[in-house]
Amino acid sequence: MSQIIPLIIISGMIIFPFILTLVISFWSKKGFGMVPDFTLKSYEIFLSGPRFEVLKFSIWISISSTTMMLLVAYPLAFIIATKVKQNFTRLVLFLFAAPFLVNYFIRTFSWADILARNGTINNLIVYLKFSDMPIDWLLYSNFAVYLGLISAYMPFMIFPIWLSLSGIDRRYVEASWMLGASPARTFWRVIFPLSLPGVIAAAIFGFVGAFGEVAVSKILGGTGYQLIGNAVISSLNVLNFPLAAALSSITTMLMFGLLFLWYNLFDIRLFLGKTVGRN
Numbered sequence: 001m002s003q004i005i006p007l008i009i010i011s012g013m014i015i016f017p018f019i020l021t022l023v024i025s026f027w028s029k030k031g032f033g034m035v036p037d038f039t040l041k042s043y044e045i046f047l048s049g050p051r052f053e054v055l056k057f058s059i060w061i062s063i064s065s066t067t068m069m070l071l072v073a074y075p076l077a078f079i080i081a082t083k084v085k086q087n088f089t090r091l092v093l094f095l096f097a098a099p100f101l102v103n104y105f106i107r108t109f110s111w112a113d114i115l116a117r118n119g120t121i122n123n124l125i126v127y128l129k130f131s132d133m134p135i136d137w138l139l140y141s142n143f144a145v146y147l148g149l150i151s152a153y154m155p156f157m158i159f160p161i162w163l164s165l166s167g168i169d170r171r172y173v174e175a176s177w178m179l180g181a182s183p184a185r186t187f188w189r190v191i192f193p194l195s196l197p198g199v200i201a202a203a204i205f206g207f208v209g210a211f212g213e214v215a216v217s218k219i220l221g222g223t224g225y226q227l228i229g230n231a232v233i234s235s236l237n238v239l240n241f242p243l244a245a246a247l248s249s250i251t252t253m254l255m256f257g258l259l260f261l262w263y264n265l266f267d268i269r270l271f272l273g274k275t276v277g278r279n
Contacts, residue, residue, distance in 0.1 A: 018249075018252055021245045021248050021249055021252070022245070022249045024241060024242055024245040025042055025043070025242055025245035025246040025248075025249045026038050026039060026040070026042070026242070027039075027241075027242045027245075028041065028242065029042075029239075029240050029241070029242050029243070032239050033239070033241075034241050034242055041242075042240075042242040042243045042245070042246035043246050043250075045243060045246075046243065046246050046247060046250070051231050051247065054226050054227065054228055054230075054231045055228050055231075055250070055251075057226075057227070058211055058227040058228040058229075059211070061142075061145065061146075061149075061210060061227060062206075062207045062210040062211040063207070064146075065146055065149040065150060065206070065210045066203050066206040066207045066210060068146065068150055069149075069150055069153060069154040069157050069202075069206045070157065070199065070202065070203060070206070072150065072154055073154050073155075073157040073158045073161055073202060073206075074161055074199065076096075076158055077157075077158045077159075077161035077162040077165060077198075078161075078165060080092055080093065080158070080162050081162050081165035081166045082165070093158070093159065093162070096155045096158055097155065099151075099155065100155070104152070104215065105215055105219075107151070107152070108148055108152070108215050108216055108219045108220065109219060111144070111147065111148055111151065111219075111220060112139060112144075112219050112220055115138040115139040115144055115147075115220070116138075116139055117134040117136065117139070118134070119138075119139075121138060122134035122135060122138065139220065140220070140221060140222035140225070141221070142221075144220035144221065145216055145217055145220050145221045145225065147220070148216035148219070148220040149209075149210045149213060149216055152209065152213075152216060153205065153206045153209040153210060154206070156202075156205050156206070156209070157202035157203075157205055157206050158202075159202075160198045160201040160202045160205065161195065161198040161199055161202050162198075163198055164194075164195045164196075164197055164198020164199070164201075165191070165195050165198065168191060168194045168195065172190050172194065173186060173190055173191065176189070176190045197262075200262050200265070201262065204258050204259065204262060207258065208255055208258070211227075211228065211229075211251065211254075211255075212228070212229045212251065213227055213229055214227070214229040214230055214233060217229070217230055218230060228247065228251055231247055232244050232247045232248055232251075235247060
């Protein structure tokens with residue numbers, strides 16, 4: 001019973017706000033407020049208007065940025081799990097987490113300052129004679145948004161991949177070597193498949209973060225750069241709470257769908273590896 005109570009409390013803190021948001025999404029906007037109702041008008045506005053294009057663009061940005069994050073996070077996690085001595089593993093992981101000790105908005109504005117026309121990178125480019133004038137596309141562009149997303153969420157992705165790699169039984173790898181498999185074949189046929197639960201978990205972390213992003217898209221992408229999180233904020237700014245609730249409900253259900261898929265595709269014990277086995 002003592003274990004169920006915390007689970008009920010946590011579930012209530014997650015489910016109740018979602019149910020409330022879902023209910024409001026069916027209400028009607030009236031003046032500066034809203035009235036209880038059951039209408040699909042907010043969903044119709046969303047699916048037939050420019051906000052639906054923002055949703056599709058947000059999905060593309062999230063998928064592509066998550067792919068880039070994985071291409072960086074997996075090699076780093078692999079090196080930490082296989083090459084770094086166990087005594088230094090915690091220190092290395094702490095160094096990857098250290099940037100998060102700095103306020104998120106300060107880090108994002110720092111990138112804006114570095115990428116600006118008179119910023120560090122452009123000054124260096126002009127000084128080294130790579131260009132006669134500052135480069136404009138470094139800031140307020142897809143490049144800047146991708147850079148901001150990767151720097152913001154990629155470190156989060158290292159931890160689940162490292163945890164999954166660390167939980168692989170070394171006897172599987174040794175058996176592959178004894179059977180004559182090359183290191184590359186061992187990686188693709190043994191190590192990588194066994195680390196997939198951590199990879200998928202990391203991909204979900206990266207996708208969810210990028211999909212709901214507000215600050216990076218506005219600060220590094222510019223005022224006109226909109227992801228779905230910015231669309232929700234825009235709806236709130238004009239006091240259209242049912243539309244904002246509809247946008248939030250659809251994105252939340254998409255996130256729940258990803259988590260449900262991961263939960264059913266992979267055994268949680270494979271993700272946690274030996275940690276669960278010892279309990």
